[in-house]
Amino acid sequence: MSKKITRWLLLRKFIAPVFLLAALTIVGTVGYVFIDDYTWINALYMTIITVGTVGFGEIQPLSNAGKLFTIFLIIASLATVAFYITMVTRLLLDGEWRRQYRLYKQSKRLNNMHNHVIVCGYGRNGKQACEVLRQNGITFTVIEQRQEYVAAAEHEDLIIPGDATKDEVLLEAGIMHAKALISALPNDADNLFVVLTARQLNPNITIISRASDDHSIKKLKIAGATNVIMPDKLGGAYMASLVLIPDVQEFLSMLSSKHNEKFQVTELEVTQAINLGELNLWQETGCTVLGVKQVDSKYRRNPTPDYILMQGERLIVMGSAAQITKAQKHLQER
Template identity: 30%
Template sequence: MTEEGGPDAEVFRPGEVSLPEHVRSPWWRLGRRLLAAFAILAGTVALVYFDGDGYHDNNGDGVSLIDAIYYTTVTLSTTGYGDITPASERARLINALVITPARIGFLVLLIGTTIEVLTTQGRELIRVSRWRKHMDHHVVIVGYGTKGRSAVDTLVSNGLDREAIVVVDPGPAALEDAHADGLAVVTGDATRREVLKRAGVDRADQVIITTDRDDTNVLTTLTVRQLNPDAWIVASAREQENAPLMKQSGASSVITSSDAVGRLLGLSSLSPTLGSVMEDLLTYGEGLEVAERDLLVTEVGKQPQQLPDQVIAVVRDEKVFRYFDPVVTQLARGDRLIVVRPAKELPWAPRPGTHDEDFAVESD
C-alpha cells in the first residue's frame, strides 16, 4: 500500500495496532542488567575475600579467592550450603546489611528480565487499550510512502501532535519508518473495514489517502465515507481522469499528483524564477507560505487588497471566492482568508491573530 511497494507488499500482522516505543534497544537493556549483576557479584567477592578472617571454612584452610567466589555465587543464588559461614561479628553484620540486600538485587535482576519478557505482550495490550480510549478527533494517514511522510511533516510543522496521527499501511518497512517518526501504526489493508475501525476512522476528523493505486484509493475512500460520513477526506490520484470518481466516492478533496508535478515541471522550464517561487510556497518554514486564517475585527469592511497579507481567496459560507470576485469586495464577519505571507513573523509583516487581536466571528 505504500508508494514504494505495491498490492503484493508483504503483510505484517494484519489489523494489529502497533504503538512506537520510546525505549532503548533490548540488547542495550539486557547488557545493562548483566553488567549490574556482574558488579554485584564482583563487589560481594571482594567483601568476602578481604574479610576472609571473619569466615569459617569447614576445611580449616582459610578463605581463599576461589572460596570467596564460591561463597558469593552460592550465597547470591541460593541460601548457601553452610560449608563456609560468617564467624566474626563484622562478617555477620556485612552479610546482614550488604550481602543479603545484594542477593535480593541479584535475584531481582535475573528474575526481572524473565518477567519483563513474559509481560511485554500484556503491557503492549494495555498501551493499545489506553490509546484506543483516548484516540479521538485524530488524523488517519493511509499509506506511508513519500506522500504520506510529507503530509505528516506538514501537519506536525503546523502544530499537530504526533500522538494525534495514525498510519495505516500493510508493509513492514512503513511500520519501521512510522515508528521511527514516533507514530502509531495499524498494519493491514485499508480497504478492509475492520482495519480502518482499528485505526479509529469512525472518530477521526481527517483522513489522508496516499496509496500508489487509484483503484485502492477509490475503494478506501468509499469505505472511509461509510464509516465516517463527517470526516474530511483528502485523496491522492495518480491520473486526472480518476479524480471525478474519487469525488463521487466521497473524497472532500482530490490532489492529482502526476498533473501537479507535470505543471510544476512545465512552469520551471518556461520560467525558472516562477518555478522557484512555486517551490518556495510548497516548502514549509522558510520564504513564503500559503495559509488560511480568520478575519480580524479591524479588517471587517475592508477590501482584500487593503490587508497586509496578500489575499488570494476568501472563504464565505463554505464557498471559495477569488479575491477579485465582486461578492467579496468588502470583507464581512465570519470570512476566512487564504493568504500568501512570510513563513516567519517579521517586524514589517506580523502574523495576524498572534498579538491578542479579536477575530471577526459571526457569533460576535
C-alpha cells in the same frame, strides 16, 4: 490479528507458568495426602518446599512412592522455571516486549487524540505527506499494511499495521475524532475503498485521495473524496513551472508547506456578511488576504476592497501565528 489479541497472547505467555505452578502445587498437595497420608497443611507445606527447592527436610518419612512423587515434583518445577526464564529472555531479546509496550503507548495516545490527520499508506507520497505534517506541527497517525513499509515507518510516533480499507482499523486510528484523512495507497481501487469507508464512518471529515488514472478522479469524488490529487501530473507541471517561473514556483511551494510561528498560510471562516474594505484586515492585524473560497467552492483570487464577504465563505490569509490569531479574533468581533 488485532492488537488486543496480540497483547492477550503476549500476556498469556507470562501468566501460563503461574498457572502451571498453581496446578503443580495442587497436584503435589493432593498427592502427598493420598500417597503418604499427610494432613492437608503438611502436604501443602511439603509441596511448597519441594517445588521451591529450598532444601528443608521431610516433615515425616516418605514411602518409596512418596520419594518418586517428590522427584517428579522437583523435575516438574525446575522445568517450569527454566521454561519461564527462556520465554522471558526470548521476548526481551527479539524485541517483542518492546514492540508491544510501544503499541500500548500508541493505543493510549490514540484514545486521547482529536483533530488529527490519518495517513493511509507510507509509500513515497504518504511519507512526503507525513514530513510536511511533522514540519508544521500537525498530529498524525499512519496506517500501513505492507511489512517493509511498516518497518520504514517505525520512527513515526503513531504507526498502525493494518488494512486501511477495514472499518476496525480506521476506528482504531481514531477516525471519528480526526479532522482529515490522506489516502496515499498505490492502487486506485484501494483508495476508493478507503474513501468510501472513511466517508461512511465520519461524514464531516476532509478526505484527500491519491489517484493514478484520470478515470478514477470522478469515482473518488462520488465516493466522498474532498480532493483528488494526481502526483504524476503535479510533478510534471511543477517541473515545467520551474523552467517558466522558478522563483515564483519556489515561493508558492513555501506558502503551501513551510508553516511556522513567523509565517503561515491558513483559512478563516466568515461568520457574518461584511465588506472586505471595512474589515481592514491588513491595517488591523497585519495579515495579507490572498483570496476567498466562496460558498459554491469557487475561488476569488486577490479580492478588491469592495468585495462583500458572505457567511460560510473562507478567507485565505497569510501572516505570522500571532497575526492570524489576531485576525481570527478581529473577524469574530465584527
